[in-house]
Amino acid sequence: MMRRRIPVAVALVACLAASLLAGCARNSTKVTVVFSDSGDLQPRGSVQTADVRIGRIGSIRLTKDFKARVTLHINAGRNIPRNSVAVLRTTSLLGEKFVELRAQGDPAKGPFLKDGDVITNVEEAPELEFVAEQAVSLLGAVTAGDIATLVDTGATAFSGRKDDLRTLIDSLSTYSASLATRTGNIGKIVDNLDVAAATLADGADSIKGVLGDLAITTQALADNRDRAVTALRNLSRLAAVQNDVFDKYRADIERQVRQVSAVVGIVAGQTAELTSLLDWLDRFVTVLPSIIPNDFTQVFMWVVPPGMDPRSGL
Numbered sequence: 001m002m003r004r005r006i007p008v009a010v011a012l013v014a015c016l017a018a019s020l021l022a023g024c025a026r027n028s029t030k031v032t033v034v035f036s037d038s039g040d041l042q043p044r045g046s047v048q049t050a051d052v053r054i055g056r057i058g059s060i061r062l063t064k065d066f067k068a069r070v071t072l073h074i075n076a077g078r079n080i081p082r083n084s085v086a087v088l089r090t091t092s093l094l095g096e097k098f099v100e101l102r103a104q105g106d107p108a109k110g111p112f113l114k115d116g117d118v119i120t121n122v123e124e125a126p127e128l129e130f131v132a133e134q135a136v137s138l139l140g141a142v143t144a145g146d147i148a149t150l151v152d153t154g155a156t157a158f159s160g161r162k163d164d165l166r167t168l169i170d171s172l173s174t175y176s177a178s179l180a181t182r183t184g185n186i187g188k189i190v191d192n193l194d195v196a197a198a199t200l201a202d203g204a205d206s207i208k209g210v211l212g213d214l215a216i217t218t219q220a221l222a223d224n225r226d227r228a229v230t231a232l233r234n235l236s237r238l239a240a241v242q243n244d245v246f247d248k249y250r251a252d253i254e255r256q257v258r259q260v261s262a263v264v265g266i267v268a269g270q271t272a273e274l275t276s277l278l279d280w281l282d283r284f285v286t287v288l289p290s291i292i293p294n295d296f297t298q299v300f301m302w303v304v305p306p307g308m309d310p311r312s313g314l
C-alpha cells in the first residue's frame with residue numbers, strides 16, 4: 001500500500017512543478033536574440049542585468065544561415081529597454097555561459113521589450129580558447145630569424161653602455177623616491193584641481209556669457225576693422241602735428257605756465273584776506289536789499305585791497 005502512494009506523490013509534485021513553470025512562462029516576456037556562435041550556452045541558463053538574474057534561457061535553435069537563435073524568458077515585472085544590448089558572457093574562466101542585457105542610456109526610460117521583440121544589438125565576449133588561438137597564430141607568424149634579429153639588435157644597442165644603463169636606473173630610482181616623498185603634495189594638487197574644476201563647473205553659465213560677449217566684441221571689431229585702422233592713422237597724424245606745435249610754442253607755453261603758477265601761489269598765500277572779502281560780500285548782498293526804498297537803487301562800489309587803501313593803516 002505504501003509503495004503505491006510514493007509514485008502517486010511523485011506524480012503530483014511533478015504536475016505541480018510543471019504547472020508553476022507554465023504559469024511563470026505565461027507571465028514572462030519572451031524575446032529573441034541571434035548570436036553567430038552560442039558556444040556552450042545551455043537552455044534554462046540565466047538571463048542577467050547588472051549581475052542580477054531576471055529570467056532564463058528558453059530554446060536554442062539553428063537558423064538557416066547557421067547561427068544560433070536564442071529565446072529569452074524575462075520575468076514578469078522586469079522592464080528592460082528595447083535598445084538594450086545582449087552580451088554572451090561567462091560567469092568565470094571555466095564557468096557557464098549566460099546572456100546579459102545591458103541598457104543603453106537611462107534604464108528607467110522606455111520603450112521596453114515586449115513579447116515577440118527581437119534584440120538586434122548583440123555582443124559576444126571573447127572566450128579563452130579563441131584568445132589563445134589568436135595568440136598562437138600571431139606568435140606563429142614570428143620566425144626564428146625575426147627573434148634572432150631582435151636579439152642581435154638589442155645586444156648591439158646596449159653593448160658597451162653598462163654605465164649609461166646603471167645611471168639611468170639610478171636616476172629612475174631617485175625620481176621614484178622623490179615622487180614617493182611628495183605624495184601628500186601631489187594629492188593636494190589633485191584635490192585643488194578637483195576644486196578648481198568644480199568651481200569652473202558652477203560658473204559655467206557665467207563663462208558661457210563671457211565667451212558670448214567676447215564673440216560679439218570680436219565680431220564687432222572685425223566688422224569695423226577699416227574704421228578702426230583709419231582712426232588709428234588719424235590719431236598718429238594728430239600726435240605728429242601736436243609735436244610740431246608744441247615744439248614751436250614750447251617756450252611761450254612754459255612761460256605762461258610759470259606765470260599762472262606764480263598767481264596761484266599768491267592767491268594761496270592770501271586765503272585769509274580772500275575769505276574775509278567773500279564774507280563781506282555775502283553780508284553786503286544780504287543787508288543791502290533791506291535798506292533800498294521802492295525796490296530800486298543804484299550803487300557804485302570799488303573793491304580796494306587793504307594794502308592799497310591808505311585808510312587801512314597797512
